[in-house]
Amino acid sequence: TKNDFKVFHKCLSELKTNTVVANSKQYNEFNSCPEGYILVNDTCQIGKSQNPCPEGYLLKNDTCQFDKSKKKNSIQQNEKILSDEEAYGSNKFYANMWLKTMDEISSLLLESQINNKQKYLNIVNNAISVFRRMENATPDQQRSTGKQMVEVINLLEKNFKAHKNVEKYKDVLMKIAGIMTSGRPPADIFIANKVYDCKSHSKPFFTHHVTDLSKIKKILAWGSVRTGGGATDSLKSHTYMVIKKVGSEVLVHVPTDSYLIGYEASRLYEFRDTIHHTLHFQASCEIAYRFGHLDIIEPSLQEKIGTLVTQEIQHKSKIMPIRPPIFVKGGTLVAITKGVPISGWWDFGLSNKNNNNQLPKRLSAYKGNIEEESFRFADCPYDYFVKDLKKAYYKKIKKKRCGPKEIK
DSSP states (O other): OHHHHHHHHHHHHHHHHHHHHHHOSOBOTTTSSBTTEEEETTEEEEOTTOOOSOTTEEEETTEEEEOTTOOOOHHHHHHSSOTTHHHHTOSSHHHHHHHHHHHHHHHHHHHSOOTTHHHHHHHHHHHHHHHHTTTTSOHHHHHHHHHHHHHHHHHHHHHOTTSTTHHHHHHHHHHHHHHHHHSSOOOOTTTTOOOSSOOOOSSOOBOSOSSOGGGEEEEEOSSOEEEETTEEEEEOOSEEEEESSTTOOEEEEOSSSEEEEEEEEEEOSSOTTOEEEEEEEEOSSSEEEEEEEESEEOHHHHHHHOSOOEESOGGGOOOEEEEEEEEEOTTOEEEEEOOSTTTOEEEEEEEETTOOOOOOGGGGGGTTSHHHHHHHHEEOGGGGBOHHHHHHHHTTBGGGOOSOTTOO
16 A cells, blocks of 8 residues: 555665664764764754855755855855865864864873973963854954964974874964964865874885776876866866776776775766766875766765765865775775766876975966965876886876976
């Protein structure tokens, strides 16, 4: 009967939800649901207070759609505790995380035998107080406190180098100082989701091919200016892999042991029925890389990620952090793709936090834009492969130049 079918369908739906939750590592220990979801009638549903979409958009039917009832107010946006919520993809989550770390710094200083201990304690505790009430603090209070925290950063560098969390502490201090002095934290290639228990490498350490190069026609250098995806004359900080036979699939693997720290899923601007994904990885303490224009995320990996949120605006899509980050062994298959329809292009980009690339004069129009920040840290991903693999990739690059001619 119709009632029997409804009961069966409800049971099946709940069984599917419970299975996904049980197998997913992205769960909330208090309600057994993935982060951002709450348990309602034994099923996981989007929490009412959670909106994983960009500012001015709401989640409807698992897609981000423009919120017609609200108009973005830039003045109010600047008064929030985090003016970069959209950039980091979380409403106050990072603020609370950073405040917890500030408490750890305060405890470290309290237990230490450093000179002028009370001075540094006062700076940290005052910063905690101001950061908690950003909307009520005056600009002068914010700027003054932000500048003072540089002293604490220098103190950590000088006196606490051996402490296991010193890099994390310095990182958080710089982020909060940046928000107080300039309205947003400094650019962060790890999207505020860095794994600090990481390794540093002095030599190339990518030991696995990311794809079958026999299926790749050519590789296009990073630093090009292109129009597409709804963006005009966009400065690209990633390379392009061009598939030989348009419409054919290629497999995508990670080149080294990595952590998956974020993803994006959005509808293509020119092909609205096509949803593409970008996967963001941390490869070391200094290196992050990403694959873009991916059709299918490997099923077991997607299961670990949990429910994916699809964003409607391709060129304005934001990175969704994955907490905790997911470890992926080097050489593991992570995705399958045909690239962009009609062209077969897909992205492979890499950022090095120690880079400080400067825009050449011909690209000066991008100064002050987010594209300049990406350009500053960009690097050729193929230079991080061991010798034999690097040689194979460079055979696919025209004139053997992987980036802008001005960047050596």
